[in-house]
Amino acid sequence: MLKINYKQAFLLGTLPVVLISAPFAISGYKVDLLTNLLINIILVTSFQLITTTGGWSLAHIPMMGCGAYGTALLSGGLGIPFWISLPLSALTAAAVGLVISYPLARTKGFAFFVASFAAGEAIRLCWTRFKIPFGGHKGLTVPAPVLVENVAWLDFEEAVPYYFLTLTITLFSLIIMYRLNSSRIGDSWRALASEEKLAKSIGINITKYKMLAFAGGSFFAGVAGVLLAHRLWAIEPRQFGFNATLYLLVWVVFGGSHTFAGPILGVVTLTFLGELLRPLVEWVPMIYGAIVILILIFLPDGLESLPNKLKSLR
Amino acid sequence: MAILELKGLSKLFGHNMAVNDLDMEVAEGQIHGLIGPNGSGKTTVFNLVSGFLRPSRGKVIWQGRDITNMPTYRITKLGLVRTFQLTALFKEMTALQNVVMSCHLHTGVNLWQQFWQDKKTRRKTAAVEQRAMALLEQMGIANVAQERAADLPQGYAAALGIANALATEPKIILLDEPVGGMNPTETAETMEKIKAVRDQGITILLVEHDMNAVMSTCDEITCINFGCKIAEGTPQNLCQHPEVAKAYLGEEIDLC
Numbered sequence: 001m002l003k004i005n006y007k008q009a010f011l012l013g014t015l016p017v018v019l020i021s022a023p024f025a026i027s028g029y030k031v032d033l034l035t036n037l038l039i040n041i042i043l044v045t046s047f048q049l050i051t052t053t054g055g056w057s058l059a060h061i062p063m064m065g066c067g068a069y070g071t072a073l074l075s076g077g078l079g080i081p082f083w084i085s086l087p088l089s090a091l092t093a094a095a096v097g098l099v100i101s102y103p104l105a106r107t108k109g110f111a112f113f114v115a116s117f118a119a120g121e122a123i124r125l126c127w128t129r130f131k132i133p134f135g136g137h138k139g140l141t142v143p144a145p146v147l148v149e150n151v152a153w154l155d156f157e158e159a160v161p162y163y164f165l166t167l168t169i170t171l172f173s174l175i176i177m178y179r180l181n182s183s184r185i186g187d188s189w190r191a192l193a194s195e196e197k198l199a200k201s202i203g204i205n206i207t208k209y210k211m212l213a214f215a216g217g218s219f220f221a222g223v224a225g226v227l228l229a230h231r232l233w234a235i236e237p238r239q240f241g242f243n244a245t246l247y248l249l250v251w252v253v254f255g256g257s258h259t260f261a262g263p264i265l266g267v268v269t270l271t272f273l274g275e276l277l278r279p280l281v282e283w284v285p286m287i288y289g290a291i292v293i294l295i296l297i298f299l300p301d302g303l304e305s306l307p308n309k310l311k312s313l314r
Numbered sequence: 315m316a317i318l319e320l321k322g323l324s325k326l327f328g329h330n331m332a333v334n335d336l337d338m339e340v341a342e343g344q345i346h347g348l349i350g351p352n353g354s355g356k357t358t359v360f361n362l363v364s365g366f367l368r369p370s371r372g373k374v375i376w377q378g379r380d381i382t383n384m385p386t387y388r389i390t391k392l393g394l395v396r397t398f399q400l401t402a403l404f405k406e407m408t409a410l411q412n413v414v415m416s417c418h419l420h421t422g423v424n425l426w427q428q429f430w431q432d433k434k435t436r437r438k439t440a441a442v443e444q445r446a447m448a449l450l451e452q453m454g455i456a457n458v459a460q461e462r463a464a465d466l467p468q469g470y471a472a473a474l475g476i477a478n479a480l481a482t483e484p485k486i487i488l489l490d491e492p493v494g495g496m497n498p499t500e501t502a503e504t505m506e507k508i509k510a511v512r513d514q515g516i517t518i519l520l521v522e523h524d525m526n527a528v529m530s531t532c533d534e535i536t537c538i539n540f541g542c543k544i545a546e547g548t549p550q551n552l553c554q555h556p557e558v559a560k561a562y563l564g565e566e567i568d569l570c
Contacts (some may be wrong), residue, residue, distance in 0.1 A: 001521040005473075005512075022408065064483065108339065142515050159553055177433075179429060180429055183428050183429050183431065184421070184423070184439075185425060185428050185429060186414060188415075188418065190406075191404055191407075191415055193404070194404060194405065194406065195402050195403065195404055197366070197402050198398070198402040198403065198404065198478065199399065200365075200366075200385075200386040200387055200390075201364070201386060201390060201395060201402075201478075201479075201480060202395075202397060202416040202419070202482050203387045203391055203418050203482055204418055205385075205387045205388040206387070207499040287510075
C-alpha cells in the first residue's frame, strides 16, 4: 500500500513542476505543441461528458468551431476583450449544442452517430456558404488576446505567455467538468445510460438530462475552440472537418471513455507518440489506424482499463 | 373510490391485439390482482399505464387525471410507479446507491445545487441516504446495502426493485411478478411486506402467477386472456369462475 502512495505523491508533485517549468526548457515550437495538447485535453474531456449519456457525437468538433468562430466574430469583428469573449463564445457553442441536442436526444446508437454528423456538417456549411459574417472558405482572422496592455510577460502573441493562459483555463475547465461528472448530475447521466427503463421509472427526464450533457460538453468544446482560435490567429472551416473528428475518436477509443482520466490518457499518449514518430510523418495515419485495430482487439475498453486488467492477471 | 381507471385500453402490435378494449378500476388502498396465463397481455397493460407504450385506443385515468400519453417521468411525479419483471437495477451501483438514486424526485436539491454542493445540500443528501437505508430495512435487505446490485441473488434483487419503487414516494405501485421464482417461504415473506406497503396507504396493482399468493393477498382480482378481461371479482368469486380455470389450465377445475 505504501508503495502506491509514494507513486501517487510523486506524480502529483512532479506534474505541476513539469507543467510550469516545461515551457522554459524547450523551444517555442514545442511550447506551441504543449498548448495544443492542453486544448485537446479540454476537447476530449468535454467529449466524455457526451459519451457518458450514450452518444458518440460527430458534431463535437463543429461545436469547437462554434466557439472559435464566436470569438473570431466577437473579439475580432466587434473588438470585445478576450475575457468576455471567452465565456460568450463558449455559451454560443452551448446554445447551438442545446438546440441540436433536442432532436438528437430522440435518437440512439447508430442513428445518433449519423444525425450528429448531419448536424455538424450543417453548421460547417453555414460557415462556408455565408461569406458574411463567417468569411466562407477563407475563414476569419483572430486577434491575439490582450488582458493587460504593454506588459511583456502578458503578451499573448508569444508562445510562453499563451501557454500559461491556456494552462490556467484548462485547469479551471477540468475542475468544473470533474465536479460535474462526480456530482448527482453525473450519477443521473450514468443511470440513464446504464438502465434507461429504470431511470425513466424513477422520474428522470431522459431528454432533459441528455440535452444538459450535450450542452455542457459543447460549452467546453467551445472553450477549446476559443483557445485554438487565439493561438492560430486565423480559422477556416476545413479545420473543423471530419479529419479532426477522426483524431478525436481515435484518442477517446484509445484512452477509454468510462473514466474521467481515460480520454486524457489517450490524447496525451498518442500526442507524444505522434511527436516521437515525427520522422515517419507519412506513416502516422497508418500507424494510428493500426493502433485503433490493436486496441479494439486487445484492450477494447481503452487504456484506462489496463490497471484492472493487470490486476486480474496476477 | 377508483384511483386508477383503464377505459377501453387497447394496444395493437402489427396484427396482434395484445390488449383488447380493457376496462378496469383499481380502488384506492387495495391490493388489486391482475392475473392471466403467459402472453395474456399483463406486462403490456403495465407498459401502457406507466407510459412506456402508447395505447392504440383508450384512456388511462389516474386520480381523475388523463395520463394516457404522458411520458413516464411525469407519471412517476404524479405518484404512479411500476417495477419490472426481469428486475431492472443500476447494476454497477450498490443496493444503497440504487435507492438513493431512486429518491431522485425527492431530494429537495435542484440542478445547480447538485453541482455546487454547499453545506445545506450535503445535509439534504445525508437525509436522503438515511431515508434510503430505512427503505432497505423495510424490505429486509439492509444487510446487503453495500453489495453491488449485479451481485445480488434473485430474491434480494426483487426486494431492491420494490425499494427503488418505494423511493419515488408513490401512491400506487404496479408490481410485475414480485415473487417470480421464489420458494414458498420467501413468497410468504414478500407478500407480507407487500401487505405492509398497502397498510401504509399505497395502492397496489399486482401481476403474479403464484395462485396461492394472489388469492391470499388480493382484495380484488381481474383476470385477462388474449388481452381481454374474462373475469373480475374477489378471490372467492374467481376461484369458482369457470373461465379463469379454463384460461390457465385448458379445462374447468377448481382453483381454490
